[in-house]
Amino acid sequence: MELDNAKMQVAVEQGVTMVTLSDQKILDEINIARIGENLYALVRDAAAPMMVVDFATVANMSSSALGMLITLHKRIRETSGKLVLCNIQPAILEVFRITRLDEIFMICASRSEALEQF
Amino acid sequence: MELDTAIASSLSQSRVVIEQLMDAIGVSGFGEGELFGIKLSLEEAFANAIKHGNRFDPEKQVHIQARITPGHLEITVRDEGDGYCPDCVADPTAPCNLEHPGGRGLLLIRAYMDEVIHSDEGRSVRMIKTAATSTQ
Known part of the structure; x- marks a missing residue:
């Protein structure tokens, strides 16, 4: 399934x-808002949603995108769900480390490793 | 490259300037990792000026001064907002703030730039960086 002009691809495995993000750059406020709305919609009506977000194609990301992920993380946790991030490129992983968000997100190296967390 | 210009409080206009700056910085001897941090810093500085400084006010402008030489850059971004106290911004890495959605832009700019100098009551931020290993 593709959502909103192919900004992400969604599949269900196990x-x-x-969710595989399709944009190389997640910098633009409007794009971030759209991606956020799509992600929030995926968990809105789910009981204990289980979600993996794959960053393999993402090369640039702003602090606004981090804020969107924090909001997603909170919404999923509020319903006793679980969010795992994976395939984050080293430069972006460094952004998570600088902001210490690697301490609140579960981050895995690969999709398969991410799936193993459920 | 030297640049002294002003744009409207528009993220799309800021994107054009950032691309223009990155075109020059990209051939000025900075490494790939440095370019990532510089681009991110510029994105954050412009977003701060447009969103938090000018609050998207179409009557207000964002002023840019840049000097890019081989292995070195100095870029100043100034808004026309009310100003703020950069040293009073809550530490976003403090445990009690970790899950707050905002407030990380300045932290990232400070992490990736060598020097970050605020003036004009927080309306102006000057970012300075020298390439770790100049290829020029």
């Missing part, structure tokens, strides 16, 4: 919603 009951886990696997």
Whole structure:
């Protein structure tokens, strides 16, 4: 399934919603808002949503995108769900480390490793 | 490259300037990792000026001064907002703030730039960086 002009691809594997972000740059406020709305919609009506977000194609990301992920993380946690991020390129992983967000997100090296967390 | 210009409080206009700056910085001897941090810093500085400084006010402008030489850059971004106290911004890495959605832009600019100098009551931010290993 593709959502909103192919900004992400969504599949379900082993009951886990696997989201692959399609944009190389997640910098633009409007794009970030759209991506956020799509992600929030995926978990809105789910009981204990299980989600993996795959960052393999993402090369640039702003602090606004981090804020969107934090909001997603909170919404999923509020319903006793689980969010795992994976395939984050080293430069962006460094952004997570600088902001210490690697301490609140579960981050895995690969999709398969991410799936193993459920 | 030297640049002294102003744009409207528009993220799309800021994107054009950032691309223009990155075109020059990209051939000025900075490494790939440095370019990532510079681009991110510029994105954050412009977003701060447009969103938090000018609050998207179409009557207000964002002023840019840049000097890019081989292995070195100095870029100043100034808004026309009310100003703020950069040193009073809550530490976004403090445990109590970690899950707050905002407030990380300045942290990232400071992490990736060598020097970050605020003036004009927080309306102006000057970012300075020298390439770790100049290829020029």
